[in-house]
Amino acid sequence: MSQDATAGHSPRPAAAAGKEQRVTKQRLAVSAVLDELPDFVSTQELHRILQDRGTSVSLATSYRILQSLADDGLVDALRNADGEAVYRRCAATGHHHHLLCRNCGKAVEVEAPAVEAWAARTAKEHGYTAVEHTVEIYGLCPECTARQAGG
Amino acid sequence: MSQDATAGHSPRPAAAAGKEQRVTKQRLAVSAVLDELPDFVSTQELHRILQDRGTSVSLATSYRILQSLADDGLVDALRNADGEAVYRRCAATGHHHHLLCRNCGKAVEVEAPAVEAWAARTAKEHGYTAVEHTVEIYGLCPECTARQAGG
DNA sequence: TTCACTGCAAATGCTTTGCAGCGCC
């Protein structure tokens, strides 16, 4: 269980060490994309988005910037089910979850106040702090359900 | 969107497919180790333990066996903070979720009847069928919380 | 006997790192 700078929030004093953080266009580009995406993105995905915009940033640099941001607590970092590192801007603006069709991929955004409350309560019961959660619902959307029923 | 046998529980009918499961000494050895370990082990770790015991099993086979066990719902499978797949014998046989410490990896199994109900209701509202869901809560366990607060 | 399982090693894909040049401060 080696645990270094991988996931999440290490509340660390900002600007404690002597290393300063330079403002480069690559860093701004990454930050801008994160601002616009409400959900977690993998580094690979973010890199692809940057390419689409023309603000191409090297893949290695994308990794470095995201790690650096996570290290400073400016973004949330965790792993998705595939084991990829995923990041999200820390501000919890419009937290929501997804209802996904496992056949056509269609996604519906859903809110889950009950789940939020449950997660918070459960975590507190066990003494856990700095809590965060992921919830995904997989199923067949109406169209795909009909298609499968039909034949 | 590859979400198959990765994290958590996919309630699937046991022994549904035509493939039978043969009882080999490798499979028994892996199963025996899992029985003795109360916590999550990575495949690499389990492989090392097997070597120490003399019941050496190939690394690739270890991967295959663990995946197969997880596929049959006989073990819990998820990812630790390093992105490694980790497995543990399923204490609770029923459907449940996890409360994970993002610092030390400690896991607590929790039940969430409210979440189950919410997921089912939400899916139905949107006309989704054959529903399944994943829920994970990440936070800092009491010990790690104290450690971080202290210094 | 049959065919799933196993072991080996090469392949895959995400992530990290060394090094030289560039640009922010």
Add this chain to the structure above:
DNA sequence: GGCGCTGCAAAGCATTTGCAGTGAA
């Protein structure tokens, strides 16, 4: 002008896969 940042490509590592031999049923 100094030094952190970037890009490139190769390295590193966990995990997967092809293939042929072995053993469970």
